[in-house]
Amino acid sequence: MEEESGEELGLDRSTPKDFHFYHMDLYDSEDRLHLFPEENTRMRKVVQAEMANESRGAGDGKAQRDLQEEVDELVHLYGLEDDHELGDEFVDENIPRTGVSEYPPYMMKRRDPAREQRDWRLSGEAAEAEDLGFGGWGSAGQCQDLREAYRYTHGRASEEYECYVIPEEEDEEEAADVFCVTCKTPIRAFQKVFDEHKEHEVIPLNEALESAKDEIHKNMYKLEKQIIEMENFANHLEEVFITVEENFGKQEQNFESHYNEILETLAQKYEEKIQALGEKKKEKLEALYGQLVSCGENLDTCKELMETIEEMCHEEKVDFIKDAVAMADRLGKFLKTKTDVEISAQPEFEDQTLDFSDVEQLMGSINTIPATGSSVRVCWSLYSDDTVESYQLSYRPVQDSSPGTDQAEFTVTVKETYCSVTNLVPNTQYEFWVTAHNRAGPSPSSERAVYMTAPSPPIIKTKEIRSCEEAVLICWESGNLNPVDSYTVELTQAESPEASGVTESVVGIPTCESVVQLQPGRSYIIYVRALNMGGPSVRSEPATVHTIGSYFRLNKDTCHPWLTISEDGLTAVRSERRTPARELSPSDTHFTRCVAVMGNLIPVRGHHYWEVEVDEHLDYRVGVAFADVRKQEDLGANCLSWCMRHTFASSRHKYEFLHNRTTPDIRITVPPKKIGILLDYEHSKLSFFNVDLSQHLYTFSCQLHEFVHPCFSLEKPGCLKVHNGISMPKHVTFY
């Protein structure tokens, strides 16, 4: 049973080039044996079909190939026909597998071999009708192997036989038609009686097939889901990739300009210092030289005087006395003048402390991203050795569309090769260009560079924050007229201040809202930043969130016109007034019949608990409803809402727990003033409690396939107040 290619078997037909051989040993021989104890039978059947082909003589090669294609198609159709949810990927992936299905082509066996080829072309429907194994086998190679094997086991040349070679042993016509669950193998019905399968559980083959198919379908469905997930993830990763690149670019640019600035400043200082030293030197030398000169003069005078005195000593007495007196005078005068013998200039140069503070500052700020919402740091360089006296930087906002309205152009003159431009509009693109100036005039202007200012910080809508113990939903206003690229949410825990607090960031948020996972029982401070090509904005004003209980506000948009909601979104009031009897026109957003309002509960599963404070004599309904509940109906009157209803009439309190207009018959002797409501998505339950007494009132079992919102209605004038952000009391935990 070893696989061999067609050529090796010495067949006359040449193997078509595009033929794909599937080896019998694709699956372990162990597996094969295990599943198909009737190996011989199968081979024989296969062979007989093969021979049917051969008998057709000419065009065999072609027949083979057609066969292969047809089989593949058949396999594909049959194997996957009922799996409409699968995409093409599955089709492609699965074909090779089913192509080498381990299930023998029983269908062939059933039919008249002579018609087999045609039957296959009938494709899927026929195959299904047979309701047996997967059609198809791999290849001509397989057929040939089997034929060889047949020859071997039966010692007869297959050519001797025409179509109907059916050895004696195999006289029953049925293929396996039951499935032994214990052995997990298809067997024939009568085999059940034999030792092996005697004690085993057996089910009809159809059932086994159905359940096997179901298994596979389930798994295929899961696989598909996983594919979608992975693709989404891959896309997300791509985006992150791009962001990393961009951020790198910014970092690089920033560092380069800072670094250059530092170098320039250092160079400048070097020049200055050298120059200063040089001057000092000059000073000293000049002073010394001066001294030298005066010293020389002094010396000359001294020498001259000495000579004169010497001459005097050789004169006559009368002349000598005259000259001696004059000389004494002169000497006296001369010697009186002090000769300065102090060195006027010290040879040493003092140590000068250089002021590097500006360089230090530059180095310290080397990491700050230059662009803020209203300023941009622009740098440039000169590619020649020309003397430049100053640079002129011009800029203006980039025009989107109409060039008609010319935006104002601004100019700044600087001596350095960089400039921080301020007072810009956030989240706007500006184009910059530079001209260099010297005595001869200005240079041609540089190419225009476009920089974008970072956006303004967003503004968190603190009144619309909704939270629960495990998450918070924050939404904000962009804070910018033009769109930004994305938003980042940053959060720190309030208890641990900046020093030890870790800041968590959620990046790449495309819209103005985000659900962030949190830990229960903590307080968080949340900031939002907007992000564009120019960088991130500064942090928004913070918002605080406490993950205790669930926190929501009443949604004014859903409010019936006769209800007023307080500023803090927690109290609903229906005033005493003469309300007109006319019907309000139906609306999808706000209640028109039931005087009700909905709360905006965070769309997160788990537990939510809140309390409602009511007056004993108030007629009200409190509960939950799906967001798309019909607003023209009363709460509890349809299957999209559940509520507890209290009516007080003739000094009697009546309580109903309504859903789809039905209520159980319940009497409550002490009217609750504060009602606790527990919404449990996990166990699909909605429970009501009398908070003051810790008394359980009623629990609905509800199918919560989507998120629901708390709702409240006032059937008579009065008010009710919502309390939330409360952690579940102990007595509630029993439910």
Added chain:
Amino acid sequence: MKFAVYLPPKAETGKCPALYWLSGLTCTEQNFISKSGYHQSASEHGLVVIAPDTSPRGCNIKGEDESWDFGTGAGFYVDATEDPWKTNYRMYSYVTEELPQLINANFPVDPQRMSIFGHSMGGHGALICALKNPGKYKSVSAFAPICNPVLCPWGKKAFSGYLGTDQSKWKAYDATHLVKSYPGSQLDILIDQGKDDQFLLDGQLLPDNFIAACTEKKIPVVFRLQEGYDHSYYFIATFITDHIRHHAKYLNA
């Protein structure tokens, strides 16, 4: 006197709260244990459940076996004052004193945490025990209780037999009357009643009277009229989990 005790797994390692069940007319200590399906819930909440018999047996009192709603199997949880019943038929004292002492001494129960519930006559028993002993029981509940025995046939028959003809003595064992003068600590009462219960329709149970009295006195009650249910143990088995949870809330607080 026979009684049945259920010990939850938790009792192997420590003392558990005790929940007393009082059965109705004709029952023994076996009915609840075998038919009510309480085990899972009691185990989950770690409660010891005790179910006494409904009357003393084999006392050889003339007439004790004559009717199913008086005498054997119909103790009505009172302390009889009339002959020939007063020696043996002291179910009230048995349930409120003798049995708890016995249980506390021999089983791993916490003597401070005790609750009581029952069915029909046992519901009546549970309510009166709780109302006559404020603070003794942490919670009370009942299935189809006889709420106002002085006004229903069963009650009249039993009380006149056990307590004599002085109706003022009957009120001491009537839940509706006891509520009216209940001074004590907060009680949270859960009552389930089958809507298709024949005895309800026959006026034996009279829950409305009890509810009205509780509303008046502001005693917290949640009374559920269950559509389609009768007086049987199938009814009890359906809602037993709710009741056990109700008690667990207070016993495990």
